Amino acid sequence: MMPARAPLSTPFLPAGIDRSAWLLLAARSLRGVCDGFVAVLLPAYLLALGFAQLTVGLISTATLVGSAIATILVGMLGNRYPLRALLLAAASLMTATGLAFASLSSLWPLLVVAFVGTLNPSSGDVSVFLPLEHARLAESAQSEARTALFARYSLVGALSAALGALLAGLPDWVALHSSVSPLSTMRAMFVCYALTGVVVCLLYLRLPKREAQAATVRAPLGPSRAIVTRLALLFSVDAFAGGLLVNSLLTLWLIQRFGLPLAAAGQFFFWAGLLSAGSQLAAAPIARRIGLLNTMVFTHIPSSVCLIAAAFTASLPLTLLLLLLRSALSQLDVPTRSAYVMAVVTPSERPAAASFTAVPRSLAAAVAPTLAGALLGIGWLGAPLVACGALKIAYDLALLFAFRHVKPDGGSS
Structure with a gap:
C-alpha cells in the first residue's frame, strides 16, 4: 500500500507533498474548464430556451445562494464525515446537475437544480468543492510545502478556467460549420459537464481512505x-x-x-x-x-x-x-x-x-x-x-x- 506521505518532488510540486495532491490538482483543472465555459454559456443557454433576462438573473442568483448554503453545511457537518466521502458526493451531484440542465427546459425544475446543484456562474471557484479540496490539500502537504501546493492549486484553476471560457464559443462555431443548432451544442456541453463529474469522481476514488478524525469538540469550530x-x-x-x-x-x-x-x-x-x-x-x-x-x-x-x-x-x-x-x-x-x-x-x-x-x-x-x-x-x-x-x-x-x-x-x- 502507498504510504500516506510518499516523497514527491517534481518541477511543479516540491518535496513534502503527498502523491494524492496530483489527484486533487487534476480534479481542480477539470472542474475549472467546466466552470470556465459554464460562466459564459449559462446566460446564452437560458436565453436560447426562451427565458427572459430577469429569469436568467434569478437562476444565476439561485446557483450562488445554493453554493453558499452548501458550503455553510460543509463547514457545520464536514468534521463528522471523511473528506473523501464528501468529495465523492459532490462529484456525483456535479454529474446529476449536468444531466438535469441538458434535459430540462422548464423554469421551476431548472431553478431547483440550480439551487441544489454545482453550477458556478462566476469566474472564481465558489462551489462546495472548494472547502473540501482545501481541507484535503492541507492534509496532503507538510507545513513548509503547503503554500506552494495552494499556489499550484490556484494556478491550475485559473488557467483551466481561461481555457474553458474559450470553449464557450463552440456552439457558434459548430453552427457556422454544420447544421447543428447552437442550442443542441449547448445541451451537449452540459452532458460533457456531467461526464466530467464522472471523471472527477473516479479521481476522488483513488484518494487514500482515511479514518474520520474523532471530533475533539462538539462544534465544527472549537479552539480556533x-x-x-x-x-x-x-x-x-x-x-x-x-x-x-x-x-x-x-x-x-x-x-x-x-x-x-x-x-x-x-x-x-x-x-x-x-x-x-x-x-x-x-x-x-x-x-x-x-x-x-x-x-x-x-x-x-x-x-x-x-x-x-x-x-x-x-x-x-x-x-x-x-x-x-x-x-x-x-x-x-x-x-x-x-x-x-x-x-x-x-x-x-x-x-x-x-x-x-x-x-x-x-x-x-x-x-x-x-x-x-x-x-x-x-x-x-x-x-x-x-x-x-x-x-x-x-x-x-x-x-x-x-x-x-x-x-x-x-x-x-
Missing part, C-alpha cells in the same frame, strides 16, 4: 473559532473591495475614460490574467522568506497603490502599465491566504474554517458591483478604483494589526 471569525470578517472587506472593480466594470471604465476598443480591452485582460495566474507561483518562495502574513499584506498594498494611481493618470499606456503591475501583485495573497487559514486552525477544523472564510467573501463580493455602478453615476469615473484601492489597503493594515502575533504551524507569520 475566534481566529476564523476575525479572518472571515476581514476577508469580507477584501472581497467587497474587489467586487467594486470586477472586470466588466474595469472594461467600462477604460472605454469611457480612454475610448479603448473592445478588442484592445480583451488583449489587456488576457495579459492581466496571465500575470495574475503566473504570479501565484512566486507566492511560495516569497512566503518562505518573509512569512505567510507578510506576503499577504506587503504584496497587496503596492497593488492597491497602483490601482489608485491609475485613477489619476491621463495617459492610457501608463494606466495600462499600472493595471498590469497591479495584476502581477494582487493575486499573490490568494494561495498564501488559503495556506494561512489552514495553518492557524486545528486539522479537525479545516473544513469548517475553509467554509466560514469562503462564504462571507462570496456574499460580500456579490453586493459590491451595484455600489460601483452608483459610483460611476456620480460623475467621477475613477471613484470605484479609488474606493477599491483604499478599502484593500485598510484591510491589509487591519489584517497585519490583528494577526501579527498569531503564528501558523510553520512557526512564523
Whole structure:
C-alpha cells in the first residue's frame, strides 16, 4: 500500500507533498474548464430556451445562494464525515446537475437544480468543492510545502478556467460549420459537464481512505473559532473591495475614460490574467522568506497603490502599465491566504474554517458591483478604483494589526 506521505518532488510540486495532491490538482483543472465555459454559456443557454433576462438573473442568483448554503453545511457537518466521502458526493451531484440542465427546459425544475446543484456562474471557484479540496490539500502537504501546493492549486484553476471560457464559443462555431443548432451544442456541453463529474469522481476514488478524525469538540469550530471569525470578517472587506472593480466594470471604465476598443480591452485582460495566474507561483518562495502574513499584506498594498494611481493618470499606456503591475501583485495573497487559514486552525477544523472564510467573501463580493455602478453615476469615473484601492489597503493594515502575533504551524507569520 502507498504510504500516506510518499516523497514527491517534481518541477511543479516540491518535496513534502503527498502523491494524492496530483489527484486533487487534476480534479481542480477539470472542474475549472467546466466552470470556465459554464460562466459564459449559462446566460446564452437560458436565453436560447426562451427565458427572459430577469429569469436568467434569478437562476444565476439561485446557483450562488445554493453554493453558499452548501458550503455553510460543509463547514457545520464536514468534521463528522471523511473528506473523501464528501468529495465523492459532490462529484456525483456535479454529474446529476449536468444531466438535469441538458434535459430540462422548464423554469421551476431548472431553478431547483440550480439551487441544489454545482453550477458556478462566476469566474472564481465558489462551489462546495472548494472547502473540501482545501481541507484535503492541507492534509496532503507538510507545513513548509503547503503554500506552494495552494499556489499550484490556484494556478491550475485559473488557467483551466481561461481555457474553458474559450470553449464557450463552440456552439457558434459548430453552427457556422454544420447544421447543428447552437442550442443542441449547448445541451451537449452540459452532458460533457456531467461526464466530467464522472471523471472527477473516479479521481476522488483513488484518494487514500482515511479514518474520520474523532471530533475533539462538539462544534465544527472549537479552539480556533475566534481566529476564523476575525479572518472571515476581514476577508469580507477584501472581497467587497474587489467586487467594486470586477472586470466588466474595469472594461467600462477604460472605454469611457480612454475610448479603448473592445478588442484592445480583451488583449489587456488576457495579459492581466496571465500575470495574475503566473504570479501565484512566486507566492511560495516569497512566503518562505518573509512569512505567510507578510506576503499577504506587503504584496497587496503596492497593488492597491497602483490601482489608485491609475485613477489619476491621463495617459492610457501608463494606466495600462499600472493595471498590469497591479495584476502581477494582487493575486499573490490568494494561495498564501488559503495556506494561512489552514495553518492557524486545528486539522479537525479545516473544513469548517475553509467554509466560514469562503462564504462571507462570496456574499460580500456579490453586493459590491451595484455600489460601483452608483459610483460611476456620480460623475467621477475613477471613484470605484479609488474606493477599491483604499478599502484593500485598510484591510491589509487591519489584517497585519490583528494577526501579527498569531503564528501558523510553520512557526512564523
